[in-house]
Amino acid sequence: xxxxxxSPSNKVTEKGKDVELRCDPISGHTALYxxxxxxxxxxxxxxxxxxxxxxxxxxxxxxxxxxxxxxxSVSTLTIQRTQQEDSAVYLxxxxxxxxxxxxxxxxx
Amino acid sequence: xxxxxxxxxxxxxxxxxxxxxxxxxxxSINNLQWYRQNSGRGLVHLILIRSNEREKHSxxxxxxxxxxxxxxxxxxxxxxxxxxxxxxxxxxxxxxxxGKLTFGQGTILTVHP
Numbered sequence: 001x002x003x004x005x006x007s008p009s010n011k012v013t014e015k016g017k018d019v020e021l022r023c024d025p026i027s028g029h030t031a032l033y034x035x036x037x038x039x040x041x042x043x044x045x046x047x048x049x050x051x052x053x054x055x056x057x058x059x060x061x062x063x064x065x066x067x068x069x070x071x072x073s074v075s076t077l078t079i080q081r082t083q084q085e086d087s088a089v090y091l092x093x094x095x096x097x098x099x100x101x102x103x104x105x106x107x108x
Numbered sequence: 109x110x111x112x113x114x115x116x117x118x119x120x121x122x123x124x125x126x127x128x129x130x131x132x133x134x135x136s137i138n139n140l141q142w143y144r145q146n147s148g149r150g151l152v153h154l155i156l157i158r159s160n161e162r163e164k165h166s167x168x169x170x171x172x173x174x175x176x177x178x179x180x181x182x183x184x185x186x187x188x189x190x191x192x193x194x195x196x197x198x199x200x201x202x203x204x205x206x207g208k209l210t211f212g213q214g215t216i217l218t219v220h221p
Contacts, residue, residue, distance in 0.1 A: 031207050042196055042211035043151075056208065089149065096200075096207040097141070097153040104149075 004100035021077040023092030033093040082107045114212040127184040129215040131197030138202025145194045189221045
């Protein structure tokens with residue numbers, strides 16, 4: 001079946017703008033994770049959704065970062081007032097081991 | 109923060125040779141996983157080893173886990189050019205953090221034809 005999809009695949013924005021990144025998990029998967037990967041680094045956990053439980057936001061680096069998930073479907077990661085250090089690949093995972101292709105964010 | 113540390117950071121071998129990558133971690137785990145990443149994008153899950161397991165095989169992959177030393181190794185036998193990628197270990201502490209992975213920095217493997 002279809003895997004995890006993310007959009008856009010690439011996003012270039014100017015410093016100070018807000019961006020929204022989207023993740024479509026595998027249908028029926030209750031868990032959804034967001035990770036950030038800076039160039040040449042491993043992945044850093046950002047946020048975790050599990051069903052209707054309160055999300056685990058312990059990895060969000062600042063209050064400029066937020067994420068939502070509607071039920072057990074689509075999730076959006078929002079970064080407000082983007083900074084150059086936000087440039088990275090943002091990866092979404094559905095039920096732990098199924099990763100999406102990522103969104104490459106470049107902040108100029 | 110990155111719990112895992114992997115070595116080597118980069119490994120270059122000839123096709124047909126074996127490749128061994130190591131991972132160390134700091135806290136107790138429920139399981140440890142290895143992933144492959146091509147071209148800095150999506151991750152492919154390779155293998156999961158639970159904390160009560162010592163060795164696991166999958167095709168040309170062999171993973172060992174030593175919880176007393178908090179270390180794991182990934183062996184790729186008879187390597188192929190197509191194995192060229194970055195390899196990451198990731199630990200899962202379990203409990204309320206189940207599924208929340210802590211990744212190492214990765215090993216860049218280059219297999220020359």
